[in-house]
Amino acid sequence: MIIHHPLLGPRDASEFVYLGDASLMNRPNPKSETAADDFYSYQYLRDNPMGEHRELWYHEQGDRSWLVVTRNTLTHDITKVELARDVARAQK
Amino acid sequence: MGYSAFRILKEAITGHKGWKPVWHKAEPLPEYDIVIVGGGGHGLATAHYLASKFDQKRIAVLEKGWIGGGNVGRNTTIIRSNYMLHENEAFYEFSLKLWEGLEQDVNYNAMVSQRGVLNLYHTDPQRDAYIRRGNAMLLNGADAQLLTAEGVRKMYPFLNFDDARFPIRGGLLQPRGGTVRHDAVAWGYAHAADKRGVDIIENCEVTGFDIKEGRCHGVQTTRGRIGAKKVGVAVAGNSGRVMAMAGMRLPIESHVLQAFVSEGLKPLLDGVITYGAGHFYVSQSDKGGLVFGGDIDGYNSYAQRGNLPVVEDVCEGGMSVMPMIGKARMLRMWGGIMDMSMDGSPIIDKTHIDGLYFNGGWCYGGFKATPASGYSFAHLLATDSYHETAKAYRLDRFARGYMIDEKGQGAQPNLH
Numbered sequence: 107m108i109i110h111h112p113l114l115g116p117r118d119a120s121e122f123v124y125l126g127d128a129s130l131m132n133r134p135n136p137k138s139e140t141a142a143d144d145f146y147s148y149q150y151l152r153d154n155p156m157g158e159h160r161e162l163w164y165h166e167q168g169d170r171s172w173l174v175v176t177r178n179t180l181t182h183d184i185t186k187v188e189l190a191r192d193v194a195r196a197q198k
Numbered sequence: 199m200g201y202s203a204f205r206i207l208k209e210a211i212t213g214h215k216g217w218k219p220v221w222h223k224a225e226p227l228p229e230y231d232i233v234i235v236g237g238g239g240h241g242l243a244t245a246h247y248l249a250s251k252f253d254q255k256r257i258a259v260l261e262k263g264w265i266g267g268g269n270v271g272r273n274t275t276i277i278r279s280n281y282m283l284h285e286n287e288a289f290y291e292f293s294l295k296l297w298e299g300l301e302q303d304v305n306y307n308a309m310v311s312q313r314g315v316l317n318l319y320h321t322d323p324q325r326d327a328y329i330r331r332g333n334a335m336l337l338n339g340a341d342a343q344l345l346t347a348e349g350v351r352k353m354y355p356f357l358n359f360d361d362a363r364f365p366i367r368g369g370l371l372q373p374r375g376g377t378v379r380h381d382a383v384a385w386g387y388a389h390a391a392d393k394r395g396v397d398i399i400e401n402c403e404v405t406g407f408d409i410k411e412g413r414c415h416g417v418q419t420t421r422g423r424i425g426a427k428k429v430g431v432a433v434a435g436n437s438g439r440v441m442a443m444a445g446m447r448l449p450i451e452s453h454v455l456q457a458f459v460s461e462g463l464k465p466l467l468d469g470v471i472t473y474g475a476g477h478f479y480v481s482q483s484d485k486g487g488l489v490f491g492g493d494i495d496g497y498n499s500y501a502q503r504g505n506l507p508v509v510e511d512v513c514e515g516g517m518s519v520m521p522m523i524g525k526a527r528m529l530r531m532w533g534g535i536m537d538m539s540m541d542g543s544p545i546i547d548k549t550h551i552d553g554l555y556f557n558g559g560w561c562y563g564g565f566k567a568t569p570a571s572g573y574s575f576a577h578l579l580a581t582d583s584y585h586e587t588a589k590a591y592r593l594d595r596f597a598r599g600y601m602i603d604e605k606g607q608g609a610q611p612n613l614h
Contacts, residue, residue: 107505118507119497119505119507120507124496124497124612125610126451126498126610126611126612127451127498146596146597147447149540149596149609150449150540150596150597150609151447151448151449152438152447152448152449152450152451153438153442153447154438154439154442154447154448154450154451154452154498155438155439156436156439156452156500159498161497161498177497179452179498179499179500179501180500180501181501182499182501182505
């Protein structure tokens, strides 16, 4: 798989470390009344879809940036690559 | 009629005209007592034990493709019970005992071959860890022997003993471990279940569950609705997708694991070897091919095929421990989809929906677990209580903080 890094261009996926679903960027509020349940869901439960999946890849053998990659889990086609920091800022 | 030496002789002199299909192609009935979703090894084993050990009637197994086309035909055929944690070791030892009696039980030759599984160690700390694991195995009634480098050299003189970086210092041997012809496991369980009246329905994909007021009354399929008092799901690889139809999210990610076979070679490896300094395991099939594998690719996938970096990594492992493998050509490679759970251990449990039961999360250890998984799941489906060796495999153990994490990796599925 080739990941088109927004800053560095096409890079082989073996340069990256995979973390998992991009929803891991959205930490629950620890002060919420439902914090225990929220953190359980956050830490352990996954949508695990067949098809389009937004996921976190870390460019360990490169510029050490976190990317949000939109990839199809059935075909391995990558349709979108964003810097995780841009995604996080856009959410604020 | 069953299989026997006499039968083979009789068929040989009568032109092999009496062999019948191993199981019937059943048409779905509108209603069953128990419906098993997934006609893989675990689903078929569950149906067999439900019918033979728990005296259940009116059972159907629904398979979206064909029997033997999923992970039961894609693994590297290894059986063993060399775990450290009690929750796992008791279960896998139960499984190994069932393997030992499998062929008589299902009246089918599955080529169960207890040729020994050897885990190599390369450092002193690794030796200490293997001693600890070997003792845990012995405490659970399994067999384990610690070998020195000389002991390993007597068995496999061709290994790379004097490597500068990862010298082989010895190994942990489980003589009762070995290999089983994986397709024959599916066929054997299908044969035995079919003989006891289980309907095995192929090309029948489940498309939804009939859930009303917290109770599951059956399933919707591509061949119409099928009612059931109890529904057991055993679809590892696709668990997340299937249970989502019942509104559940699971502590599971689906990942692809690749396996490989070399061209056919003369007999050179009579057991199973695993490398201790990388992830590589190898055995030789009766056809002569070296069957080997390594790590999962490490990203969510349902593709049943992997990528080249892992191929390279696995072959490097092979070259490192067994340099002569470099003279053989790789013949085939393929992928299977694993339920990678959050602690590396499986789940066999009821769900919050009455009448809906779940079996999955086998990571890449599902094949060796097939008999015990089927037995424990049948136990749960028939009696609504947990089998004594599978009590810990609960769906809520993550919320309760009772993980069964053999490697201590934490909630990161691609590291298990």
